[in-house]
Amino acid sequence: xxxVTQNPRxxxxxxxxxxxxxxxxxxxxxxxxxxxxxxxxxxxxxxYSMNVEVTDKGDVPEGYKVSRxxxxxxxxxxxxxxxxxxSLYFCASSLYSTYEQYFGPGTRLTVT
Amino acid sequence: xxxxxxxxxxxxVPEGENLVLNCSFTDSAIxxxxxxxxxxxxxxxxxxxxxxxxxxxxxxxxxxxxxxSSGRSTLYIAASQPGxxxxxxxxxxxxGGYQKVTFGIGTKLQVIP
Numbered sequence: 741x742x743x744v745t746q747n748p749r750x751x752x753x754x755x756x757x758x759x760x761x762x763x764x765x766x767x768x769x770x771x772x773x774x775x776x777x778x779x780x781x782x783x784x785x786x787x788y789s790m791n792v793e794v795t796d797k798g799d800v801p802e803g804y805k806v807s808r809x810x811x812x813x814x815x816x817x818x819x820x821x822x823x824x825x826x827s828l829y830f831c832a833s834s835l836y837s838t839y840e841q842y843f844g845p846g847t848r849l850t851v852t
Numbered sequence: 853x854x855x856x857x858x859x860x861x862x863x864x865v866p867e868g869e870n871l872v873l874n875c876s877f878t879d880s881a882i883x884x885x886x887x888x889x890x891x892x893x894x895x896x897x898x899x900x901x902x903x904x905x906x907x908x909x910x911x912x913x914x915x916x917x918x919x920x921s922s923g924r925s926t927l928y929i930a931a932s933q934p935g936x937x938x939x940x941x942x943x944x945x946x947x948g949g950y951q952k953v954t955f956g957i958g959t960k961l962q963v964i965p
Binding site: 771773775780781782783784785788796799837839840842843845846 | 893895951953955956
């Protein structure tokens, strides 16, 4: 089944404790992206990747890191999480940037 | 910078009614526009992708139209059902590379049985 998977689905952590949210797709897509969704602000793009080893900032990259060492994986790293990073995070992929995007189920992160 | 607006923010209709959701964008140099559905606490499901060269795209009871020159897209839902209750979002890749994507905040639809 073609899908985008994210892990974990739910995470509660404390300020400053490094964490990684994994994202994997099995559709051989070139383009992958991370978004956060907050009430009243909608979905905002954090980082995107056009291909392996090619990543760039979206609209809200501060406090986040990404890497794309393999085509199928695009982990999101929070080196020192803060409470303002409490949010619902989505990973998405598409064949190319202008093609239909497929979303993962989301990761609900709470930073206390 | 591309800005995407969706009006209304919320909509409540009786079952069976036809309805229109609106999406407007400020930069008309878009490559395509995608409509999504999001159920509470869930991810986004792609509904329709309409290319900039198209004026309409249909899937079942859904019809999306695109007017680039006026910066508008509409999603028409025919014969609404309670199962259509969800938040509907539109998204456009930004001009100047199309790598970045801007989403509207969405329209929350409730279809009352």
